[in-house]
Amino acid sequence: MKKKVLAALLTTAMVSSVLVGCGSQPASAPAGDDTAAEAPAADDTAAEAPAASGDVIKVGIINNDPNESGYRTANDKSMKEMFTAANGYEASFAYSLKNDEQISAAQKFIQDGVDYLLLSAADTAGWDSVLKDAQDAGIKVILFDRTIDAPDSLYEASIVSDMAKEGETAVTWLKGQNLEEYNIIHIQGVMGSAAQKGRSGALDAQVAAEANWNLVTQQTAEWNAEKAQQIVQSVIDAGTSFNVIYAENDDMAKGAVAALDKANISHGVGKDVIVMGYDCNKWALEELLAGNWNYDGQCNPFQASYIDDIIKKLEAGETLSEKVIIMDEKGFDATTITQEDVDTYGI
Template sequence: MKKKVLAVVMAAAMVLGLTACGGAAPAADGGGDGGLIKIGIINNDPNESGYRTANDKDLKATFTEANGFQASFAYSLKNDEQITAAQKFIQDGVDYLLLSAADTAGWDSVLKDAQAAGIHVILFDRTIDADPSLYSASIVSDMDKEGETAVNWLKGQNLSEYNIIHIQGVMGSAAQKGRSGAVDAAAASDGWNIVTQQTAEWNAEKAQQIVQSVIDAGTPFNVIYAENDDMAKGAVAALDKANISHGVGKDVIVMGFDCNKWALQELLDQNWNYDGQCNPFQSQYILDVIKTLESGQEPAQKTIIMDEKGFDATTITADDVNNYGI
């Protein structure tokens, strides 16, 4: 009896799962799309982070029917589910496949299918380990450059000594590698002292505990280099608790990444010192690529690196907060 009930529930769950997939990748309508360009967009879960939410909103705002597009969206943080969604889009006969892959590996065969079906593949936000001939363009952030921009800014502060708490993102992610690499290089070349270097896995509360631990140990530090805004916020919460001043002209320099609106507001209020952008607004770049391809040409460059800024609390304006905040 127990097994039977379980079997029924599992079956029901599977059916639900199927409809859920159907919802994520709406079936193509039977022709008659009125000259709309059909695109399938495979993205990571918009709940993942503020970055992803902004990214998803931007894509949705650009690829509308009013702009001449019929867009279908599929979201997953898992590579295999994304590949299944890609196969579905290929069957549906989309004209363009836009892809932000969860994982770099495993995409060769499905992209070959797409090529055989004459579908243009455009990668955004993340690259994959596949032959470049399999995709038309790749629009990415240069994480190494983001790190370098931030580190160069920090060098420019000309502190008498650098004692840095380095809070890392999820180890192995592209953002972590790029943003950590620059600090490690500068620590080696300029003799910066890394007080602690630990991963808080993008988690504010873990960052708070890491900084708390350094404060409890009584080790002096004057820079917090957090690889995203959430972790910087956690670190600042620990500083506030210990009455350590932070921000422009204060004891500790606070650096974050991603340019959340609230983080830029902290910059404007002079509580933080620096925030590096990780540009989520790729849709205009994608639009340019599609226009080029539609006119029968190939994009001039295969890999397009987006402009990304670094904001300094002493120069940021209220307009910047509104324009670049996500």
């Protein structure tokens, strides 16, 4: 019996320590260093609010979990840097990858009486009624990164990436390489995701249109580096020749390159295989700078400055000229990229 009690005690200790681990996790998860500095800052604003009332703009920001991807981490970081007390904002953040949790967070923000609701929705459906509540409460809604299926009267603006345009930019670049023949390994993201559809669409159209553009293989690696490695490995094992790797994100391009290295196939500027990636991770841009990769397409996570502009305009009583704002997105070529680009655009 004694042993049992001891075991029970030990496990309770273990469980509670892990639960504490979980509990503290969301608090410390968002962007490490910033959190400590950010939390007191928010308190300050609350304290000063009565004195400087009216100046502070209260925003409620609903985002996806920053752990989701490097893109999301950079996105969350830029939001945190923009919406600070120093810039005249009082920001509250809510994170979830689940739509229902996001909706209840939105309801809470409405009750708290925020001035602006900034939303990157996990799912496109189900937002009508809560956004109507927001509108009735006089809260202005701005969508970022993701669109929703709701009448556009329910929100002020939507700041999004045009994935199809990202694909076109990349394919236009590839066309500009003037290869005699394009034998492409196309590694896709999770099928049906907006990024996959947009980035695949442009390439599919080009392959269908041109006789010297061939797809050696077209497979989904589900954004996963190891799967991409296996796909490229299987092409190499089959002895099929290819000269372009078109991966729909950096991770998958990295996996593909690992397979090339194993088989001693040269890649990069002026080499046998052209390597293309997306998302502009810092390490990926460094690969470009070193000439190991050829192209990286940007998916701009820095919506914060666009949102700031819009809020300033709305506060000044101006009307917005357009509802859907498509962000500028670049494509980097290994032959022209500079260290400055890596520092500015790397996420």
